[in-house]
Amino acid sequence: MRKMELQDRESVKCMLCDLDETQLLYVKDSFNIVRCKQCGLIYVNPRPGEGLLAEIYRQEYHQAYQGKDFVKLHEGEFKKRLFEERIKIIQKYKKGGRILDVGCSYGYFLEVARGRGWDTYGIELSQYAADYAREKMGLNVFSGDVFSVDYHDYFDVCTLWHVLEHMPTPIKSLQRIHRLLKKDGMIVIETPNINCSKAKKQKESWGYLRLPEHLYYYTSATIKQLLSKCGFEIIHTTSADFGSGATSIADRMGIKGTREVLLRHYRYLRWLRAILAWSRKISRQDEFVVICALKVERDSLRENDK
Numbered sequence: 001m002r003k004m005e006l007q008d009r010e011s012v013k014c015m016l017c018d019l020d021e022t023q024l025l026y027v028k029d030s031f032n033i034v035r036c037k038q039c040g041l042i043y044v045n046p047r048p049g050e051g052l053l054a055e056i057y058r059q060e061y062h063q064a065y066q067g068k069d070f071v072k073l074h075e076g077e078f079k080k081r082l083f084e085e086r087i088k089i090i091q092k093y094k095k096g097g098r099i100l101d102v103g104c105s106y107g108y109f110l111e112v113a114r115g116r117g118w119d120t121y122g123i124e125l126s127q128y129a130a131d132y133a134r135e136k137m138g139l140n141v142f143s144g145d146v147f148s149v150d151y152h153d154y155f156d157v158c159t160l161w162h163v164l165e166h167m168p169t170p171i172k173s174l175q176r177i178h179r180l181l182k183k184d185g186m187i188v189i190e191t192p193n194i195n196c197s198k199a200k201k202q203k204e205s206w207g208y209l210r211l212p213e214h215l216y217y218y219t220s221a222t223i224k225q226l227l228s229k230c231g232f233e234i235i236h237t238t239s240a241d242f243g244s245g246a247t248s249i250a251d252r253m254g255i256k257g258t259r260e261v262l263l264r265h266y267r268y269l270r271w272l273r274a275i276l277a278w279s280r281k282i283s284r285q286d287e288f289v290v291i292c293a294l295k296v297e298r299d300s301l302r303e304n305d306k
């Protein structure tokens with residue numbers, strides 16, 4: 001990336017309370033991560049400008065995955081197992097219908113949902129990933145972001161798996177999702193939890209402080225404020241992880257690149273799965289938060305509210 005593009009920054013106020021009074025928490029990769037003194041929201045400020053963000057997503061997917069089908073295949077296997085667990089949570093509240101996965105990537109979650117009888121749709125910003133989901137997985141995927149899809153009262157469930165923290169205008173995006181959902185529709189969000197035990201211990205070296213892609217760092221409390229502002233009422237909150245227990249043990253032992261090794265051999269090495277299962281039992285499993293919230297009608301909601 002060119003140096004000039006990295007200098008593309010913009011200052012923002014707290015999106016929840018519109019104040020500009022913050023405390024500096026960390027400096028990472030030349031970005032400041034701050035906490036709002038009023039509401040506790042943690043975010044990057046100043047943050048990458050629009051031009052830089054577009055460039056990040058254009059480059060990231062091409063460099064990270066093109067030509068690496070082997071890693072992708074195994075990452076897919078690994079993620080589908082996790083999504084089997086996640087869809088069980090969804091089905092406690094919604095038995096079926098139309099489901100929209102925002103930021104669906106290669107379509108692994110939608111493939112799992114389709115297998116359980118859901119009518120599946122996806123939205124994906126990366127052209128490469130969207131093409132893959134359409135052509136290789138046979139899924140119905142729109143290119144772009146939530147503003148590229150124009151439906152009203154259409155979906156029963158809308159999912160965001162590790163997408164919210166990337167969104168530069170979360171309130172506008174969630175209000176858009178509110179419009180896309182049917183009356184009593186449900187939004188499901190999974191995002192890193194900056195209040196987790198690992199983040200507190202590792203501070204600025206916590207793996208999910210990922211700059212410049214992750215713009216917001218949520219806790220259960222700040223997600224609750226955000227959702228209520230956008231017309232949603234939380235009905236389920238749970239802690240989760242990414243099967244990261246084994247990788248964190250290996251990290252402590254100083255073994256590098258464990259995640260990649262795990263992904264490559266996940267299918268074949270039964271003992272690795274056993275370690276993973278055991279380590280997840282003993283680990284805190286609070287690195288992510290999974291939240292389900294129902295759409296509530298509110299006359300005061302306007303899509304243009306910031």
Ligand SMILES: [Zn+2]
Nearest residue numbers: 014017036039
């Ligand atoms: Zn605030």
